[in-house]
Amino acid sequence: MFARLHEIADPVIFTFDGVSIRAERGQTLATALLAGGVDVFRWSVVGGVPRAPYCLMGVCFDCLVTVDGVQNRQSCLIEVRQGMDVRSQAGGRQVNTAGVR
Amino acid sequence: MSTALTRDFAVVGGGLVGAAIAVGLARVGLKPLVLDGEDLDMRASRANFALVWVQGKGVGAPHYALWSKASAELWPSFAGDLFENTGIDVRLRQTGGFSFALSRDELDHLREDLETIESETKRASPPYEVLSHNETKERLPELGREVVGSIYSPADGDVNSLRLLRALHIAMQRAGIDYRSRHLIDKIEPVNGAFRLTGRWGSVTVQRVVLAAGIDNQRLSPMVGLSTPLRSSKGQILVTEKCAPFLPFASGTIRQADEGGVMIGDSEETNATTVAEHTDVATVLARRAIKTFPLLADVNVIRTWAGFRVDTVDGLPIYEQSAQFPGAYVVTSHSAVTLAAGHALSLAPQIARGSLSGDFDPFRSGRFHVRQAA
Numbered sequence: 473m474f475a476r477l478h479e480i481a482d483p484v485i486f487t488f489d490g491v492s493i494r495a496e497r498g499q500t501l502a503t504a505l506l507a508g509g510v511d512v513f514r515w516s517v518v519g520g521v522p523r524a525p526y527c528l529m530g531v532c533f534d535c536l537v538t539v540d541g542v543q544n545r546q547s548c549l550i551e552v553r554q555g556m557d558v559r560s561q562a563g564g565r566q567v568n569t570a571g572v573r
Numbered sequence: 574m575s576t577a578l579t580r581d582f583a584v585v586g587g588g589l590v591g592a593a594i595a596v597g598l599a600r601v602g603l604k605p606l607v608l609d610g611e612d613l614d615m616r617a618s619r620a621n622f623a624l625v626w627v628q629g630k631g632v633g634a635p636h637y638a639l640w641s642k643a644s645a646e647l648w649p650s651f652a653g654d655l656f657e658n659t660g661i662d663v664r665l666r667q668t669g670g671f672s673f674a675l676s677r678d679e680l681d682h683l684r685e686d687l688e689t690i691e692s693e694t695k696r697a698s699p700p701y702e703v704l705s706h707n708e709t710k711e712r713l714p715e716l717g718r719e720v721v722g723s724i725y726s727p728a729d730g731d732v733n734s735l736r737l738l739r740a741l742h743i744a745m746q747r748a749g750i751d752y753r754s755r756h757l758i759d760k761i762e763p764v765n766g767a768f769r770l771t772g773r774w775g776s777v778t779v780q781r782v783v784l785a786a787g788i789d790n791q792r793l794s795p796m797v798g799l800s801t802p803l804r805s806s807k808g809q810i811l812v813t814e815k816c817a818p819f820l821p822f823a824s825g826t827i828r829q830a831d832e833g834g835v836m837i838g839d840s841e842e843t844n845a846t847t848v849a850e851h852t853d854v855a856t857v858l859a860r861r862a863i864k865t866f867p868l869l870a871d872v873n874v875i876r877t878w879a880g881f882r883v884d885t886v887d888g889l890p891i892y893e894q895s896a897q898f899p900g901a902y903v904v905t906s907h908s909a910v911t912l913a914a915g916h917a918l919s920l921a922p923q924i925a926r927g928s929l930s931g932d933f934d935p936f937r938s939g940r941f942h943v944r945q946a947a
Contacts, residue, residue: 517815517832517833518815518832518833533875544814544873563817564815564816564817564818564833565814565815565816565817565833565872566816566817567715567816567817567819567868567869567871567872
């Protein structure tokens with residue numbers, strides 16, 4: 473859906489739901505995911521329908537993902553890092569799941 | 574609105590109280606004109622905690638304890654009616670409610686209040702249980718260690734209060750009620766047994782008028798020979814991100830809304846001058862919530878808001894028809910969610926008939942003037 477304007481010059485590699493994605497160091501996680509071909513970041517809490525970033529500036533909360541075990545991170549406000557373990561979300565945030573911070 | 578306009582009935586205020594009364598009047602065949610204020614007026618109807626709550630209400634005022642109980646009992650049929658008329662499910666949940674105590678003293682106070690209410694109502698108040706920490710934890714496995722105990726009463730519950738406000742407004746529309754927003758009332762003049770209501774929008778003459786304008790009742794009621802002494806009471810609420818359900822009961826301080834957000838509340842400031850939120854108040858609320866349910870420590874708060882309660886000097890509602898100017902009524906209540914069913918199904922038909930039953934006598938504003946009269 474999205475194409476990069478420039479070749480990646482300084483790559484980092486992270487995973488989304490276990491699949492490796494290459495990104496440019498310094499870009500936001502949201503744009504790294506979009507450029508990596510991800511168009512569903514999560515399934516909404518109430519209606520269970522697919523969601524992707526909308527505002528890309530920290531307001532809409534539609535770009536939420538789980539990053540290194542922490543739920544509901546706004547991917548548009550986080551810089552992508554080497555080795556990040558990023559997961560899509562489905563339904564509400566779990567509050568009592570063992571192993572989740 | 575033309576100056577020549579006349580109507581039989583007006584309700585001043587389109588919040589939870591005014592809208593519930595208007596819907597109740599429509600049920601018995603009246604079509605009141607509803608005059609509402611501005612969007613940004615102080616609107617407790619958009620800042621409340623959404624409880625349908627009886628527990629602990631009415632210490633020293635058994636009439637209030639029983640009125641709250643009666644309304645909670647009317648709620649299932651009221652919610653059913655609203656769903657039938659509007660298609661909106663207000664998410665009524667009456668699975669009971671807890672009051673959590675973080676010290677032995679707190680638990681003793683809670684218990685003493687309920688014992689007082691029980692005896693003052695001659696045991697007509699709803700049943701309750703005083704639970705130890707372990708007994709509470711059996712029902713709420715996520716409970717924190719610092720909770721000493723709790724009170725549980727099956728009569729309590731909650732709704733989605735924004736859906737409620739919307740359902741009431743749609744019900745008004747479907748009933749053909751003329752609702753006007755941005756119609757602030759500057760003055761009310763009794764004229765030959767009727768009332769002329771005037772604002773920047775024009776004026777209207779009505780035979781009967783119900784004042785349900787929340788905080789603004791304080792200003793309006795003297796114009797019809799009544800009084801509404803309020804005290805300043807500001808409350809603040811924290812709201813978390815939406816979470817998977819973990820709290821299937823209501824409580825006075827923490828509840829999980831039907832869509833998953835956890836509401837943390839019950840602060841009170843009595844000397845506040847602005848409606849702005851304070852981080853120090855938020856800190857106290859958050860700390861207490863985490864002691865009650867430690868799993869909340871990791872949950873993000875995404876919103877906080879504050880509002881002014883519609884709180885009379887003694888905390889009890891005012892229901893009264895003006896003796897000086899019959900046909901004018903004042904309805905002032907802090908618990909507009911709990912009492913919505915009572916306002917629509919029980920109070921409104923009495924207003925329509927032209928007199929309130931003796932059950933409402935103790936709610937008259939004369940109670941504030943006893944010392945002056947003596």
